[in-house]
Amino acid sequence: MGKVRKRKAKPSQTVNNATVHSSDEEELPVDNKENMIQTIIDQLQGANVEEKYCGLQTFAMLLENQESLREMINRGLVKMVAPLLIDPTSSVRNAAAGSLRNLSTDSHKMCDDLMEHDVMTSLVFYYHQFTETWTPDPSCKNKDDFDTFVQCTNLLLNLCESSELAVKYLGDSKILDIFPRYLDLSTFGVDIVTAILQCLLVVVENNPVAIEKIKSSSERQLKELLLLEDNGPSSLLIKTLAGGVIINMSGGNISTLPIDVMNQIIGILAKTLSLDHRLACNQLSSNVPLCDPAGKVNPPKATDDQVLENQIRSVLQVLDAQQSAIEIIANVCSCDDSDDSIEGPESSDSDEPLDENGSNNGEGILLAEDRLPPELLEGLISLEIFDKVWARTLLPPANVLSILNEYEGSKLIYKKLHNLQTIALLCINNMLLNLPIENLGGVNGVYKIWVETGKLVFKQNSDNFNVLESATAVMRAALDKIKLKDNEKPTESNLFSDLAISDIEIMLTGIRECQFPEIRTNLIRMIGILALLLVNNLNDTASIVICTITEFILEQAHKENKVWVLAEAIDTLVDLYSEDETDLLAAKVKLVEKLSVLAPILKNMARNSKKLPKEYKVLVTTANSNLPRFIKYKKARLSSF
Numbered sequence: 001m002g003k004v005r006k007r008k009a010k011p012s013q014t015v016n017n018a019t020v021h022s023s024d025e026e027e028l029p030v031d032n033k034e035n036m037i038q039t040i041i042d043q044l045q046g047a048n049v050e051e052k053y054c055g056l057q058t059f060a061m062l063l064e065n066q067e068s069l070r071e072m073i074n075r076g077l078v079k080m081v082a083p084l085l086i087d088p089t090s091s092v093r094n095a096a097a098g099s100l101r102n103l104s105t106d107s108h109k110m111c112d113d114l115m116e117h118d119v120m121t122s123l124v125f126y127y128h129q130f131t132e133t134w135t136p137d138p139s140c141k142n143k144d145d146f147d148t149f150v151q152c153t154n155l156l157l158n159l160c161e162s163s164e165l166a167v168k169y170l171g172d173s174k175i176l177d178i179f180p181r182y183l184d185l186s187t188f189g190v191d192i193v194t195a196i197l198q199c200l201l202v203v204v205e206n207n208p209v210a211i212e213k214i215k216s217s218s219e220r221q222l223k224e225l226l227l228l229e230d231n232g233p234s235s236l237l238i239k240t241l242a243g244g245v246i247i248n249m250s251g252g253n254i255s256t257l258p259i260d261v262m263n264q265i266i267g268i269l270a271k272t273l274s275l276d277h278r279l280a281c282n283q284l285s286s287n288v289p290l291c292d293p294a295g296k297v298n299p300p301k302a303t304d305d306q307v308l309e310n311q312i313r314s315v316l317q318v319l320d321a322q323q324s325a326i327e328i329i330a331n332v333c334s335c336d337d338s339d340d341s342i343e344g345p346e347s348s349d350s351d352e353p354l355d356e357n358g359s360n361n362g363e364g365i366l367l368a369e370d371r372l373p374p375e376l377l378e379g380l381i382s383l384e385i386f387d388k389v390w391a392r393t394l395l396p397p398a399n400v401l402s403i404l405n406e407y408e409g410s411k412l413i414y415k416k417l418h419n420l421q422t423i424a425l426l427c428i429n430n431m432l433l434n435l436p437i438e439n440l441g442g443v444n445g446v447y448k449i450w451v452e453t454g455k456l457v458f459k460q461n462s463d464n465f466n467v468l469e470s471a472t473a474v475m476r477a478a479l480d481k482i483k484l485k486d487n488e489k490p491t492e493s494n495l496f497s498d499l500a501i502s503d504i505e506i507m508l509t510g511i512r513e514c515q516f517p518e519i520r521t522n523l524i525r526m527i528g529i530l531a532l533l534l535v536n537n538l539n540d541t542a543s544i545v546i547c548t549i550t551e552f553i554l555e556q557a558h559k560e561n562k563v564w565v566l567a568e569a570i571d572t573l574v575d576l577y578s579e580d581e582t583d584l585l586a587a588k589v590k591l592v593e594k595l596s597v598l599a600p601i602l603k604n605m606a607r608n609s610k611k612l613p614k615e616y617k618v619l620v621t622t623a624n625s626n627l628p629r630f631i632k633y634k635k636a637r638l639s640s641f
Contacts, residue, residue: 033067033068033071036058036062037062037068037071037072037075037077039055039058040055040058040059040062040072040077041055041075041077041080042055043055043058044056044059044077044080044081044084045080049089049091049092052084052087052089052092053089053091053092053095056081056084056092056095056096056099057095059072059077059081059099060095060098060099060102063099063102063103063106069103069106073113073117076117078100078103078113078114078117078119079117079118081096081099081100082096082100082117082118082119082121082122082123083122084096084122085097085100085122085123085125085126085152086122086125086126086129086130090142090144090145090148091144093126093130093144093145093148094144094145094147094148094151097126097147097148097151097152097155098147098151100114100119100151100155101151101152101154101155101158104154104155104158104159105158108161108162111158111159111161111162111163111166112162112163114159115159115162115163115165115166119155119159120159120165120166120169121169123152123155123156123159124169124170124173124175126152127152127173127174127175127178128173128174128175130145130148131149131178131182132174132178134149135187135188136187136188136189136192146191146192149182149192149195150191150192150195153192153195153196153198153199154195154198154199156170156175156199157195157198157199157202157203160199160202160203161202167203167207167210170203170210171207171209171210176203176210176213176214177213177217179196179199179200179214179218180214180217180218180221182196183196183197183218183221183222183225184221185225185228185238190234190237190238193225193238194234194237194238194241194320197225197238197241197242197244197245198241198324200214200241200245201241201244201245201248201324204245204248204249205248205252206251206252211248211249211251214245214249215249219246219249222242222245222246222249223242223246223261225238225239225242226239226242226243226246226261226264226265226268231271232314233275233314233315233317233318233321234314234317236268236271236272236275236317236321237272237317237320237321237324239268239272240268240269240272240321240324240325240328241324243264243265243268243269243328244324244327244328246261246265247265247328247331247332252331252332254332254373254376255373255375255376259375262375262376262379263375263379265328266376266379266380266383266385267379267383268325269325269328269329269385270383270384270385270388272321272322272324272325273322273325273326273385273388273389273391273392274388275318275321275322277315277318277319277322277392277417277420278394278395278396280314280315280318281315281396281400281404281413281417282396282397282400283311284311284312284315284404284410284413285396285399285400285403285404287304287307287308287311288308288403288404288407288409288410289407290403290406291406297406297407297408308409309409312409312410312413315410315413316412316413316416319413319416319417319420320416322392322420323416323419323420323423326389326392326420326423326424326427327423327427329380329385329389329427329431330423330426330427330430330431332376333372333380333427333430333431333433333434333435334430334434371434372434372435377435377436377439380431380435380439381435381439385431386428386431386435386439386440389424389427389428389431390424390428390449392420392421392423392424393421393424393425393428393453393456394421395417395418395421396417401414401417404417418464418466418467419466421467422464422466422467422470423470425453425467425470425471425473425474426470426473428449428474428477429470429473429474429477432446432449432474432477432478432480432481433477433480433481437481437482437484437485440481443482443485443495444495446478446481446482447478447482447495449474449478450474450475450478450479450482453471453474453475453478454475454507456471457471457472457475457510457523458506458507458510459506465516465519468516468519469516469518469519469522472519472522472523472526473522475522475523475526476522476523476525476526476529479526479529479530479533480529482495482533483529483532483533495533496530496533496534496537499545501544501545501548504527504545504548504549507523507527508527508548508549508552510523511523511524511527511552511556512552512556517562517564517565520556520560520562520565521564521565521568524553524556524565524568524569524572525568525572527549527552527553528549528553528572528573528575528576529572529575530549531545531546531549531550531576532575532576534546535576535579535581535582538581543585546576546582546585547585547588547589550573550576550585550589550591551589553569553572553573554569554573554589554591554594554595554598556569557569557570557598558598558601563602563605563606563608563609563612563616563620564609564612564616564619564620566598566601566602566605567602567606567616567619567620567622567623567624568619568623570595570598570602570623570627571619571622571623571626573591573595574623574626574627574630577591577630577634578630580637583634583637583638586634586637586638587638591634592631592634592635592638595627595630595631596631598627599627599628599631602620602623602624602627603624606620606621606624
């Protein structure tokens, strides 16, 4: 699955450190909405500070209403808000920064809209005009400038994560020359240093210009941050991010770092993942105000409110630190997809033609797991990183999640928990592909991962697309891993003995009802690998399961409207029946006849699908090329039946 990137959680609207909530239940009449937007325009363009601030507050309030948001963008309000980042009044700058930052968390498409409306120009001017020499005053109660800096840096992060043009603007500006002074923890504090590191982590990746600037100005500071003695959530977050920036400054290749630095970073990642995020959430839920029977929440007292706010902040830092740690691990465990000499478990996805026997011989292939540096592998194994990442795929109990989601102050935690689960599953996928099976608990350990992930996919009824896509990728990778081991030494026959026809039917029903092609393709390949594993231990039950899976895949192939999913289904069947011992089963399900019907369908769909991503195009081309030869070979084999 390759490298991973952050999936942004959408926070509540923040304006001047206050939280503004919009209610979807209170829909404004169209004429009132039009009047309100016009009022905002008049206020933003006015000279009066109070009016501009009021206009920004109303703008922020309407952001969560998608209809109002689109109308405001179409009427050019973003272009009016952006210049207020350099307004002479600090409260106006703060309100503008908060609303634009919140807007940037909506989606990558929204970040593209912000770039089109020239937000980056005002953002660059903000840094040049207000941050080159600014230092926060600890005695000042007004934190507008402090918060504005954090909000602007988060806005910059989101834009750079979504837009190469934003990264170019950044490289052409003085911002990367300004950032190093803000790595001074004693002067600028946790929030600012964290925001700078989060931004650098994204900006430095695959960016030679940024790498050179930050390496020459900040390498010493970054290594000093690794040495922070405290292991509380905020310090671990900073150390984890600093480690990630150092790795990205080495081109993403951790093995090029000095051994002591590499071990230091891996140790930090392990400590970060040792924090019990579920326990922290459980404890927090005990202090969160509950809804009364009328659905209202009684706010805590002032003293209790501060304690609760600090606890929420601490949990958020834990989740942010662990997500960053897992993203770093996923990336260092991923192999360079451009290296054709590296072969992962899914060899059938390569653009390698079949031999005359209808299969790939796979000779001379270097496995991805053989490419991990021994020092890195040793660190990952000795510190039990795989188990620590797997623990992040587990959510707190349902009642805890419900409490956190009901209280406005902890809603963001609820969202971050699901983001963490998704990222952890993606990381597990990479580790399954790239770590030796002996260090993953052996065949039985990987099988357990497959079973537990299957419960998440088929029995917990998750409607989160990102979670389902990453979970199905894990199921596919787990069986691929077992298949590789099975090719070396056949699996014990009892590994799948507990798998009943009813379990297969649950999976097939899940695939049949799945509306997402990305998930369907993972599941189709996964059940195909399952059938392939059963071929090595053929008995009456296994034969029934294999035939059931085959007939299902053929049925789905006829219904499929995405050419690359159809190609995946056909490629799966070719893999399944490439061995000669499957001839009897192939004859039983009339495989050759049914594939002969699908061949022209695939060819026609491939001809009409011009614009496909590279990985899909390779899959479709390979399947289209291999299918006629496989049909010819198998037809000759079955002629005596």
